[in-house]
Amino acid sequence: MSAARELAKEGRKKLIEEAAAIASRAMERDTPSRIKAIQARWQEQAKAMAIAPRDERLLWEQFRATCNAVFNARDAKRKDEDVRKQEFRRALEDLCLQFEQLAQETDKDDQTLRRLQRELQEKWSRQLREAGPGSRDLESRFGKSKTAVDAMIAARTRSREAAVWGTLAAKERLCEALDRLVQAGAAAGEAGTETADKQASTQEEWAAMPALPAAWEQKLLARRDAALRALGDTAAASEFVKRMAKEAEPRRQVLLALELSLGLDSPAEVQAQRLALQVMQLKDRFKGTMAAAETAGEQLLGWCVRPGVAGELDRQRCERIFSRIGVMREKA
Numbered sequence: 001m002s003a004a005r006e007l008a009k010e011g012r013k014k015l016i017e018e019a020a021a022i023a024s025r026a027m028e029r030d031t032p033s034r035i036k037a038i039q040a041r042w043q044e045q046a047k048a049m050a051i052a053p054r055d056e057r058l059l060w061e062q063f064r065a066t067c068n069a070v071f072n073a074r075d076a077k078r079k080d081e082d083v084r085k086q087e088f089r090r091a092l093e094d095l096c097l098q099f100e101q102l103a104q105e106t107d108k109d110d111q112t113l114r115r116l117q118r119e120l121q122e123k124w125s126r127q128l129r130e131a132g133p134g135s136r137d138l139e140s141r142f143g144k145s146k147t148a149v150d151a152m153i154a155a156r157t158r159s160r161e162a163a164v165w166g167t168l169a170a171k172e173r174l175c176e177a178l179d180r181l182v183q184a185g186a187a188a189g190e191a192g193t194e195t196a197d198k199q200a201s202t203q204e205e206w207a208a209m210p211a212l213p214a215a216w217e218q219k220l221l222a223r224r225d226a227a228l229r230a231l232g233d234t235a236a237a238s239e240f241v242k243r244m245a246k247e248a249e250p251r252r253q254v255l256l257a258l259e260l261s262l263g264l265d266s267p268a269e270v271q272a273q274r275l276a277l278q279v280m281q282l283k284d285r286f287k288g289t290m291a292a293a294e295t296a297g298e299q300l301l302g303w304c305v306r307p308g309v310a311g312e313l314d315r316q317r318c319e320r321i322f323s324r325i326g327v328m329r330e331k332a
Helices: 002-023 031-048 053-102 110-131 136-188 195-207 214-231 234-262 268-287 296-305 312-331
Strands: none
Touching: 002 031, 002 053, 031 053, 053 110, 053 136, 110 136, 136 195, 136 214, 136 234, 136 296, 136 312, 195 214, 214 234, 214 296, 234 268, 234 296, 234 312, 296 312
8 A cells, every 4th residue: 555655656746747848838828728638647556546645745736736826837938929019019009099190280291291201100110010810990190190190191282282273273363464465565666664663563463373383384474474575665565466367267266265165154156166176186186186185274274375465355264264173183
């Protein structure tokens, strides 16, 4: 009996050694099931052969401590992972908040916004890799805030583009006012009476307006300066008036083409010309000889840089065209 008890005692010690060996691999997936299997064997051995109570108590305490160490290590590791996940989640939430605040930054220019957006996106990508799965809700929130920043920048761009057409219209009207003065002066046989004052006031008014894109600005300035020169020189005025007369019909054709392409109604007086233009475009399209069409904006700029004085009806038509293009740009 004594030998049997010693053998049972050694069996208990081996189970403790097995449990201790497994403790070094506490985080492996099958560790809990292996520990529980060893515990079951302990119970079987305890039922099969009792040992001295003192030895049983001592060995049991060692075995229980070893098993508990395995489970405690797993719990501690799990808690550490939970803490790290919470830290990464808070970092992701902070990035979402920064992106949401960025969408409200109306005082920053587009270049700065784009730079900050890229920096936040890079930080987000790094943090998301560390955070691992379980951040789907934050990914959705981050995506929405990023979309909001993109939408704000796009809206500002559209607004600036729409404002360009308002500036173009204002500068064209200023050029037309000069053309009208040249026309009136030539008709009366006068030139240069108020050239200096008119040139100064025109340049001041022009400078007060926002600048157009460089190529556009240059073309409008050429029309403006030609009219200013004509105001101070009788010969130049005569040539300028001839040029306006020559440009009158092309300007009317541009208005008609713009109304057609933008879906605007044309006055009853030019319905025949509109129909003829439609027929010509259809023939060119059918023959495959149609040249690359200018955009409505390019056509309108072409109208603006041609000198001339629009009648009341043509002026109304032009204002409708400017308005339609501006609205289209805002919605683009």
